[in-house]
Amino acid sequence: MYGFIVNKVSGNGRGMKIWRQIEKSLQEKNVSYCVRFTQKSKQATSFVYELMKEEKAAVIVAVGGDGTIQEVVNGLVGTKTPLGIIPAGSGNDFSRGLGIPKKLDQALERILQGKPKLIDIGYANSTYFCTVVGVGFDGEVAQTTNASIFKKLFNMIRMGHLSYLVSAINVFIHYKPRDISLKIDKKLYKIPKVWLIAVANLPFYGGGIIICPKAESNDGLLDICIVQGMSKWEFVRTFPLVLKGNHVSSPNIKMIKGKEIEIYASSPLLVHGDGEIIGQTPTKIRIEPRSLYVI
Numbered sequence: 001m002y003g004f005i006v007n008k009v010s011g012n013g014r015g016m017k018i019w020r021q022i023e024k025s026l027q028e029k030n031v032s033y034c035v036r037f038t039q040k041s042k043q044a045t046s047f048v049y050e051l052m053k054e055e056k057a058a059v060i061v062a063v064g065g066d067g068t069i070q071e072v073v074n075g076l077v078g079t080k081t082p083l084g085i086i087p088a089g090s091g092n093d094f095s096r097g098l099g100i101p102k103k104l105d106q107a108l109e110r111i112l113q114g115k116p117k118l119i120d121i122g123y124a125n126s127t128y129f130c131t132v133v134g135v136g137f138d139g140e141v142a143q144t145t146n147a148s149i150f151k152k153l154f155n156m157i158r159m160g161h162l163s164y165l166v167s168a169i170n171v172f173i174h175y176k177p178r179d180i181s182l183k184i185d186k187k188l189y190k191i192p193k194v195w196l197i198a199v200a201n202l203p204f205y206g207g208g209i210i211i212c213p214k215a216e217s218n219d220g221l222l223d224i225c226i227v228q229g230m231s232k233w234e235f236v237r238t239f240p241l242v243l244k245g246n247h248v249s250s251p252n253i254k255m256i257k258g259k260e261i262e263i264y265a266s267s268p269l270l271v272h273g274d275g276e277i278i279g280q281t282p283t284k285i286r287i288e289p290r291s292l293y294v295i
């Protein structure tokens, strides 16, 4: 039995459209399934327990964006039940990082035919995350994007990833870099004028930005990108490089790998996990190696 958790409003309504097509395919293929539709935030996590216990679902499939997938993952980490993903959001960075096909029929075929493999998952502020935790500039961009009207407009024309870019420009106008203390596997770094710190399990965030090109979800490590000491003009010049992951050789960017990271800022900074706000600094982040089965 496949248990589906569908966020109808993900991708500004794409979730529902996609579910209708999936349901048709499942019926044509005679696949046994059950489904739950989320009505509010965090409900996807409780649906995981419900589908596993009451419906005896052997696979849980998330139909939604990275926010919905994160909620599902928070119910699945540490179990033997594998996660399937049908991307239906605006960013879809987790599925991009795992190489899950964008095409619906191919994504479904992978779930029905593929073999589960174990991957690493991150943990920060009492939440498991799949792709990236971002602190500082990134946190503000995530908050602005999620509260924006233009996210809906871009989703309507299937350009949802552009909403992150518009938010980045808005935040850039007023953002002031801060002094940060960072502990990576017990080694202390004091770094002035930090724009952002991204801690990544997989390379992508913000709808395909390659923030940590070498991040792998099966190496037991988190990749950390620290952007610091740049003037506004240097930040603007570097931004296009990030789109392709070519920023890593810039002298104002530090790339470090680690298992446990602690971040302290001179004043509280917003923290996002997979594009959803999960709190403020100080924050502790760690990798949970081989803790989730994904098809």
Ligand SMILES: Nc1ncnc2c1ncn2[C@@H]1O[C@H](COP(=O)(O)OP(=O)(O)OP(=O)(O)O)[C@@H](O)[C@H]1O
Pocket: 007, 008, 009, 010, 011, 012, 038, 039, 040, 041, 042, 043, 064, 065, 066, 067, 068, 069, 071, 088, 089, 090, 091, 092, 093, 275, 276
């Ligand atoms: N019925 C609902 N109405 C409103 N919000 C919902 C509903 N169901 C779930 N949510 C919330 O919507 C949030 C965003 O969903 P999701 O991430 O799947 O889509 P998205 O934001 O369009 O995509 P992405 O994260 O890839 O940009 C989730 O955090 C979830 O808690």
